[in-house]
Amino acid sequence: MLSGPVGGxxxxxxxxxxxxxxxxxxxRVPDYSFAGYGGGGVPLPQAPVKVTVPAPGGGDMTAxxxxxxxxxxxxxxxxxxxRGAVQLSPGSYHIAGQLHLRTGGVVLRGAGSNASATTLAATGASVRTLITLGGTAQYTTVGAVAQVTDAYVPVGATTLTLSDATGLSVGDEVVVERPTTQAWIDALGMNGVWTPNWSLRSERRITAVQGDRVTLDVPLTTALEKQYTQATVYRYTFPRIDHVGIENLSLDGQAMTAAPDYATTFYxxxxxxxxxxxxxxxxxVTWHHFGGSGQTALGPQSRRVSVLHTQALDMVTTDSSARSEAYLLQGQQNLVQDCAVTAPKVHAFSTYGRQSGPNVFSRCRATLVQETYDAGGHQRWGSGTLYDGVSVDGSLLLVNNGTRGSGHGWSDVNSTAYNCVTQQYAVQEPPTAHNWAFGCTGTLMTGSDGQVVSDGTHVTPDSLYVQQLHDRGKQ
Incomplete structure (x- = not known):
């Protein structure tokens, strides 16, 4: 178990x-401000209109x-x-299939997000994702792989000592790979729950090289402990598209709920x-009547994506034993800010595991409709998430989920709940890591042995994310 703060x-x-x-x-508490488009604090660009789609008729508009x-x-x-924006006219566009944004630089823009402006309305009783963005990719190592020789690199660090920094230069994109080992799993108490068949990969950019010491642009959100694992650093390629956006429209998935298998496929x-x-x-953007990974599914291959001023309303789920997610963050350096949820029985703001962060939920609210919400990491070492000014009519849980689900285990680590408003909240301390809560209100649940500061009373500044942006000169 790690110690508390030293001397302050x-x-x-x-x-x-x-x-x-x-x-x-x-x-230390990580700097989460690197989450979002352009690495945080960068205004969204305005794409010029290149094609205007006429007002919809009554038929399928997918093609x-x-x-x-x-x-x-x-x-x-x-x-x-x-490249430019596709401008949709006011009206309801019936979408019987799927839309795909496969090329960077393309923005899909409506005339507004209310029901009388532009809506993409699913048609047909089939469960699907209405819009897909990007494809899939894989890491390809470029050049030599260097070992991290430091005995311990703490959370919040940006500087590493390598076995050999030859060939690395300022501006290089690198991966800091932290393999999972059985020794580390044992230290976490996850023996029999997890298996050592995955790595935590943090994508970073080199900002300085001095001998065999390299400095990274974004702090690490999981410590590198040589007693448990041998971390490495390498240049890489990982093809992604960029500068794609969805703006100023609404979506409706009501037609999907008529699917015969909706009770099991609503995810x-x-x-x-x-x-x-x-x-x-x-x-x-506002969307209604979807049931699955709700808002985004910012998948594990996404990074530096901003989701701003959005609403996931009237989600349609079933009485399945498991809940779906309204807002789901994976990947790295992703931001959801100023969002709202209404739905029965959902994980309102959640992360999946094996992510290296930092990721941020900021100024988001989940309003109770029928059953109590919860929020927090869902499974398997979701590292470096900030819940900043989040309001939940339910529970915020930064905890060990143990053998629940598929063996979720420690689900939030080195994560922070800051000035959150809840009915109840839990903050547990993972072995080899921390979880923090500052200024949260609601009942602090039994077993909360994490780093809890100012329980029941908000702290200053109001927003940790905004203050960290300010300190970087980004706000």
Missing amino acids: AWLALAGGRLVYGHDAQGN TVQAAIDQVSALPPGSGGL NAAPWEFDAVQDSWISN
Whole structure:
């Protein structure tokens, strides 16, 4: 078990800036401000309109809208990697199939997100994802693989010592790979729950090289402990599309609920899914009557995606023993800000596992409709998530989920609940890691042995994410 803060507080304000405490091993609250488009604090670009789709008639518009997307996709990229926007007219576009954004620089834009502006309405009683963005990719190592020789690299660190930094230069994109070992699984108490068949891969950019010491642009959210694992660093390729966006429209999935197998397939009734996508966004979008991974499914191959000013309303789930997710974050450096959920029986704001963060939910609210919500990491070492000013009519859980589900185990680690409003919340302390809560209200649940500060009373600053952006000169 790690220690608490040494000689001071975990967080304090001095001269308008945050001062970070640390434990005896050097671990500190991560800087989560690198989450979001462009690495956080970067305004979304405005794509020029290249194709306008006429007002919809009464028939299926899938082919028409897809043709407009394909037309813009064929254009050469312009300033900032943007090809242009497909402008949808006001009205309800019936979508009997799926829409695909496969090329970077393309934005799908409506005339507004309310029901009288632009709506993409699913038709046909079949469960599906209405819009897919990007494809799938895999890591390809480029050049030599260097070992991390430090005995311990704490959470929040950006500097590593390598066995050989030859061939690495400022600006290089690298992976810091932390393999899972049986020794580490045993230390976590996850023996028999997890197996050592995965790695945590943190994608970073080198900002300085001094001898065999390299400095990274984004702090690590899981410690590198040589007693448990041998971390490595290598250059890589990982093809993604970028600068794709969905803006100013609404979506409706009501027709999918008539599928004969909806009771077991509702998880797949989703408005969209991000695969290998980076530096992209969803802005000013509302969707109704979807049942699956609700809002985004920002998948494990996504990074630096912003989801701003959105609403997941009237989700349609079933009495399945497991809940679906309204807002689901995976990947790295992803941000959901200013969002709302209404639904029965869902994980309102959640993450899946084997992610290296940082990821952020900020100023999001889940309003009770029928059954109590919960929020928090869902499974398997979701590292470095910030729940910032989140309001949940239910429970916020940064906990060990043990053998529940498929053996979810420690689901939030090195994560922070900050000025959250809940009915109840739990913050447990993982072996080899921390979880923090600052200024949260609601009943602190039994077994909360994590780092809890100012239980029941909000703290300053109001938003940790905004303050961290400010301290980086991004706000």
